[in-house]
Structures are given as structure tokens and as C-alpha cells.
Amino acid sequence: MDPLAFVPHVAIFPFPAQGHVNSMLKLAQLLSLSNFHVTFLVTVDTHDRLLNHTDVLSRFGSEFKLQALPHGISMDNMTTRIGVSGLFDSLNTFAKPFLREFLVNSTVTCVIADGILSMAADVAEEINLPIIYFRTISGCSFWSYFCIPELIQAGELPLKENAMDLTLPQVKGMEDFLRGRDLPSFCRASDLTSPDFRLVLTETRQTSRARGLILNTFEDLEGPILSQIRTVCPNVYTIGAVHAHLKARLATKSTSSNSLWKEDESCISWLDTQPPKSVIYVSFGSIAGVTREELLEFWYGLLNSDQKFLWVMRPDLIVGQERKNEIPVELEQGTKARGYMANWVPQEKVLAHKAIGGFLTHSGWNSTLESIVEGVPMICWPRFADQQVNSRFVGEVWKMGLDIKDTCDRDIIASSVRDLMEKRIGEFSQRTENMASLAKRAVNEGGSSYINLDRLIQDIRSMIP
Numbered sequence: 001m002d003p004l005a006f007v008p009h010v011a012i013f014p015f016p017a018q019g020h021v022n023s024m025l026k027l028a029q030l031l032s033l034s035n036f037h038v039t040f041l042v043t044v045d046t047h048d049r050l051l052n053h054t055d056v057l058s059r060f061g062s063e064f065k066l067q068a069l070p071h072g073i074s075m076d077n078m079t080t081r082i083g084v085s086g087l088f089d090s091l092n093t094f095a096k097p098f099l100r101e102f103l104v105n106s107t108v109t110c111v112i113a114d115g116i117l118s119m120a121a122d123v124a125e126e127i128n129l130p131i132i133y134f135r136t137i138s139g140c141s142f143w144s145y146f147c148i149p150e151l152i153q154a155g156e157l158p159l160k161e162n163a164m165d166l167t168l169p170q171v172k173g174m175e176d177f178l179r180g181r182d183l184p185s186f187c188r189a190s191d192l193t194s195p196d197f198r199l200v201l202t203e204t205r206q207t208s209r210a211r212g213l214i215l216n217t218f219e220d221l222e223g224p225i226l227s228q229i230r231t232v233c234p235n236v237y238t239i240g241a242v243h244a245h246l247k248a249r250l251a252t253k254s255t256s257s258n259s260l261w262k263e264d265e266s267c268i269s270w271l272d273t274q275p276p277k278s279v280i281y282v283s284f285g286s287i288a289g290v291t292r293e294e295l296l297e298f299w300y301g302l303l304n305s306d307q308k309f310l311w312v313m314r315p316d317l318i319v320g321q322e323r324k325n326e327i328p329v330e331l332e333q334g335t336k337a338r339g340y341m342a343n344w345v346p347q348e349k350v351l352a353h354k355a356i357g358g359f360l361t362h363s364g365w366n367s368t369l370e371s372i373v374e375g376v377p378m379i380c381w382p383r384f385a386d387q388q389v390n391s392r393f394v395g396e397v398w399k400m401g402l403d404i405k406d407t408c409d410r411d412i413i414a415s416s417v418r419d420l421m422e423k424r425i426g427e428f429s430q431r432t433e434n435m436a437s438l439a440k441r442a443v444n445e446g447g448s449s450y451i452n453l454d455r456l457i458q459d460i461r462s463m464i465p
């Protein structure tokens with residue numbers, strides 16, 4: 001008998017964006033530690049970026065394959081140029097037929113697909129392969145997406161200008177604190193029939209067709225919301241935070257990066273020269289953009305706060321007509337004295353650095369989890385999709401920072417940064433340190449994420465025909 005017949009082979013298929021690829025590649029590595037064969041299916045552009053900027057091949061053994069799927073779109077500005085639904089159309093046209101051919105001609109035991117790629121479930125069902133979904137967003141934002149049809153039925157959507165601060169009884173488990181302005185950004189659209197809006201809705205509502213749902217979160221963080229999710233998707237595997245989980249299983253302090261851009265390591269040398277907890281780290285993730293006006297408000301706010309800052313200024317960060325990101329003359333001196341700018345940084349390392357005292361973030365889920373694991377309090381300025389919900393939880397439920405959504409006035413930025421870094425540092429530190437230790441407990445032996453990953457591994461093994 002071929003001994004390989006007893007080794008599970010998993011095909012992992014993420015949506016081609018940094019936040020999705022990052023966590024799903026961590027899962028790939030976790031599974032290959034259990035001697036699984038893994039094929040990681042990514043679009044050509046992502047494939048080439050991973051080869052250029054990471055050591056992805058050398059950190060796995062020969063049981064790992066990075067497989068490029070044909071796809072016409074490059075990651076640079078992809079969502080701004082063609083919109084989310086355009087990107088899905090393109091994946092359907094180019095990648096889906098290839099995925100089908102690949103799965104038909106391989107020995108895959110189970111597909112783990114991004115939960116927003118129902119095309120993978122279409123193919124898997126057609127050829128009778130088990131499929132499990134991985135959603136890269138938080139449990140709380142997943143649940144708010146799921147409840148949107150109830151909000152529409154109750155007449156709460158489209159959102160009314162005067163109802164932005166009213167709470168919404170239709171989102172069970174969040175009735176007391178989730179306001180209109182905290183709903184996923186696409187709920188602000190006046191046209192509920194727009195393709196982008198419908199797409200997110202249908203992709204979320206079809207989750208239960210998969211055999212299980214993997215979430216990058218942990219029970220101590222989102223227990224009550226996970227109970228709600230389990231009423232519609234009973235088999236949920238919470239295995240997060242996956243980056244911390246991988247570190248725990250490898251017994252290392254840091255893991256290899258999954259960056260799709262070149263990291264500027266020089267910021268670490270700069271941080272080494274700064275006192276403990278003296279620097280606020282500023283980053284808006286891999287996709288979100290800001291206008292030139294917003295950028296200037298942040299710039300003045302940071303300088304007026306009198307705190308040191310490390311700021312990720314992606315080359316494509318500025319949107320709109322005035323795309324200049326050079327330093328305004330009047331801000332030059334202050335920026336040189338207190339700031340450090342980089343195009344892209346090794347974020348996990350930055351957040352783990354002792355000089356970092358706070359994180360001004362767009363509340364992307366990976367960034368939020370990375371901050372939670374390191375016990376770094378946040379100022380949240382969410383931009384789109386799930387980020388509005390995450391920031392409400394950080395500010396109101398977990399009380400690990402300030403949610404300043406919908407404003408970036410320079411005075412508010414300056415006072416929020418001072419509040420976080422100076423006045424309320426004790427209050428925030430206590431909560432963030434407490435949650436950081438719960439996060440670490442979850443991924444170590446006996447912890448909830450550790451147990452759930454073992455259960456996932458057993459379940460996939462049992463799928464071997």
C-alpha cells in the first residue's frame with residue numbers, strides 16, 4: 001500500500017489580497033507541521049510577490065507546493081480600479097476553470113477556501129470533494145454581515161443620516177452597542193442592489209454549505225458572538241490568532257513574513273534607539289487609501305501630540321487628485337525630530353518591539369489581532385468593510401483603545417494620541433496585557449485554539465477515502 005495514501009493533501013485557496021494570504025499561509029504552515037501535503041493556490045501576481053519578497057519555499061518541505069492560478073489582475077490598486085465585484089468576475093473567468101482542472105487531476109483530500117470564494121465550493125461540490133471555509137475577518141464582523149438581511153427587512157438599511165448613532169436590535173448579541181455607523185462600510189451605500197453589496201451578502205449567507213468554518217480568532221476574545229455564529233454554522237474552528245499559534249507550535253519568538261511587498265527593516269534600528277513605549281505606530285494596512293486632506297490632518301495631529309511616531313506611508317496610500325505624499329515644508333522639522341516613515345515594514349516585529357506604546361490603525365483584522373497579541377492599545381480609524389465593526393469592539397467591548405471612526409480632525413488626532421500614550425496608558429495597558437495573555441494561552445497546549453486546530457487536523461484526516 002502506498003504510504004502517501006494516508007497523508008492528507010489540502011488545497012488552500014485565499015482571496016488574492018495581503019490580509020487574506022497572510023493568515024491562510026500561516027494556516028498552511030500549521031497544517032504542514034502535522035505532515036499534511038499542502039498546495040497553496042494563488043493568482044499569478046501573488047505567486048510572484050511571495051517568491052520575490054518571502055522565503056516561502058524554504059520554510060516548507062517538499063510536501064508544500066505554491067501553485068499559480070491564471071488571473072489577469074495585478075494587486076496594485078486592484079480594488080480601486082475594478083471594484084470588488086470586478087475582481088470576483090475576473091477570478092470566476094480566469095481562475096475557476098483552472099481550479100476545477102487542478103482539483104480533478106490531483107489527489108486532494110479537502111479544499112480550504114476563503115469563505116468569500118463560493119466558486120471554490122461550486123467546483124468542490126461538482127466533483128464531490130469536501131470543502132471547509134476560512135474567513136479572514138473577525139467573528140463580530142462576520143456576524144454583522146450575516147445579519148444584514150434582517151436589517152434590510154426591518155427597514156434599517158439603507159442607513160438614514162439621523163440614525164447613525166442608534167443601536168440596532170437586529171444584530172443579536174450586539175443589540176446594546178452596535179450603531180448604524182458601526183455596521184460594515186458597504187451598509188452606507190444608498191443602493192442596496194449594487195453588485196459589491198450583493199456580493200458580500202451572498203458570499204456570507206452561503207457559508208453553511210461548507211463542512212466547517214475556520215476563524216482567525218479565539219474563544220476568550222469573541223465567545224458570545226461565536227455562540228451566535230454557531231446557531232447557523234455549527235462547526236466553527238477558532239484557531240487564532242494564527243500568527244501567534246504558529247509561533248507557539250514552532251516554539252520560536254518570530255516567524256517568517258508573508259509580506260507581498262519588500263519590508264524596510266531599517267525602522268527596527270530606529271525603534272532600538274527609542275525609549276520603551278514611547279512610539280505610536282501608524283499604518284492603514286495594505287489596501288486602504290487616504291486623501292491628501294486626511295493625510296495632512298493626521299500629520300498635524302501626530303506632530304501636535306508631541307509623541308514619536310513610525311508611519312507606514314505606502315506609495316499608493318494617497319487617493320484622489322492630489323496624490324503627493326512629500327512632507328509639507330512647515331512639517332519637515334517636526335517630522336525629522338519625531339517621526340520615521342517607511343513604505344512597508346515588518347509589522348509583527350514592529351508591534352512586538354518594546355519601543356511601541358500604541359497603534360493608530362485602520363482596524364483591519366490582522367492588524368487588530370497582531371496588536372492584541374502584543375498587548376498594544378489602539379486608536380482605530382476604520383476605512384471599509386469589516387473595519388467599522390472591529391473598531392467598535394476595540395473601543396466599546398474590549399476597551400483596548402479609542403474608536404475615532406468618521407473623524408480625523410487634527411485636534412482629535414492629537415488629543416487621542418496623547419490620551420492613549422500618556423493619560424490613559426495605565427487603564428489601557430491593564431486590559432491589553434490581560435487580553436494578550438489570554439491570546440497566548442489560547443494557542444498553547446490545552447488552549448482553545450490549540451484544541452480546535454487538533455480537531456481540524458483530525459477531521460481532515462478522517463476525510464481520506
Ligand code: UDX
Binds near residue numbers: 138284344
Ligand atoms: C483587509 C481587511 O481590512 C481585513 O480586516 C481582512 O481580514 C483582510 O482584508 P488589510 O486592510 O490589508 O486587510 O488589513 P489587515 O487585515 O490589517 O492586514 C494587513 C496585513 O499587512 C497585516 O498582517 C500586517 O502585519 C501586514 N503589514 C501591514 C505589513 O506586514 N507591513 C506593513 O507595513 C503594513
